[in-house]
Amino acid sequence: MVHFVGAGSGAPDLITLRGKKFLEEADVVIYAGSLVNPQLLEYTKENCEIYNSAKMTLEEVLDVIFAAEEKGLTTVRLHTGDPSLYGAIREQMDVLEEKNIAFDYCPGVSSFCGAASALNLEYTLPDVSQSVIITRMEGRTPVPEKESIQSFAAHHATMVVFLSTGMLEELSRRLIEGGYTADTPAAIVYKATWEDQKTFVCTVGTLAQTAKENNITKTALMIIGDVVAHSHYNRSELYNPAFTTEFREATE
Known part of the structure; x- marks a missing residue:
């Protein structure tokens, strides 16, 4: 199994609970070393194999995943922020689909x-x-x-x-x-x-x-x-006492 995980925007405690759980359980972690906070790697177990993808090509990343799959290991592909933005994840997912390798995607804080x-x-x-x-x-x-x-x-x-x-x-x-x-x-x-x-x-x-x-x-x-500049804006209608919502009747 491969988990694509959003590492969050930088602070190690801004990873999601789900993402942290995946890191704790991973046998192999491939992390985007140019941008991911290395403190997140402290969540991994002692015998986890860790690779820095900043020094790797797509093919090298995939080779690590394939080797892990052959051994029945779980891989976390740890991307910066939320991987849906400039994460280059689709090209990895396409190959995994071709190889019938199961994967999922855990969002992160962009x-x-x-x-x-x-x-x-x-x-x-x-x-x-x-x-x-x-x-x-x-x-x-x-x-x-x-x-x-x-x-x-x-x-x-x-x-x-x-x-x-x-x-x-x-x-x-x-x-x-x-x-x-x-x-x-x-x-x-x-x-x-x-x-x-x-x-x-x-x-x-x-x-x-x-x-x-x-x-x-x-x-x-x-x-x-x-x-x-956050100046010259109007008040939101959501909490306006003169505005009726599904949950509250207008009072003015």
Whole structure:
């Protein structure tokens, strides 16, 4: 059996109870060493075989899984955050399906959730933004043309940008070209929920300058939109005494 497990955003106690249980029971763990907090490996049993996939190819990862399966062992494939975002899990699952190897998937706390917690931020403020766009800049790996930063910026929704810390000048240019103003609120969150977490509130126009001044070159998320300022939003109707819900009648 293979368990794909989301490690959470960084803090070792932000893994799910289910994910922790899988780690405790695993005979083999293959973890994304470039981003997963190594403290999570302390949950494994003494004789667990541990592999760092940052130094491995897909084929090498699969070979470890195949060998474990031949021995009747249980494998945990430990990915950062929630593996459904930039986790490269589908390509592994496809091969396992072809080989008739059983697997399941345990979700985790994504770093975009960890970044919101670091800023005490709500992404969806009434009458400010009710949508969150999660995307990245193209670097060595491409992004479909239909998903350009400019096209997303035109919506003026909340935007969370992964994997783009080294391209902030270009990110700002594209955000402004798409419709955000240079003074639109923005934030940089470095290593959300880790012990060395850092947060910086700035603007779209000062993203690159802020990162440079604080020596932030990788492992950060950028949050774009008026929700960062969390001002001028309307009260939620959910708890409005004048609003009737399925569970409560209006009292005003």
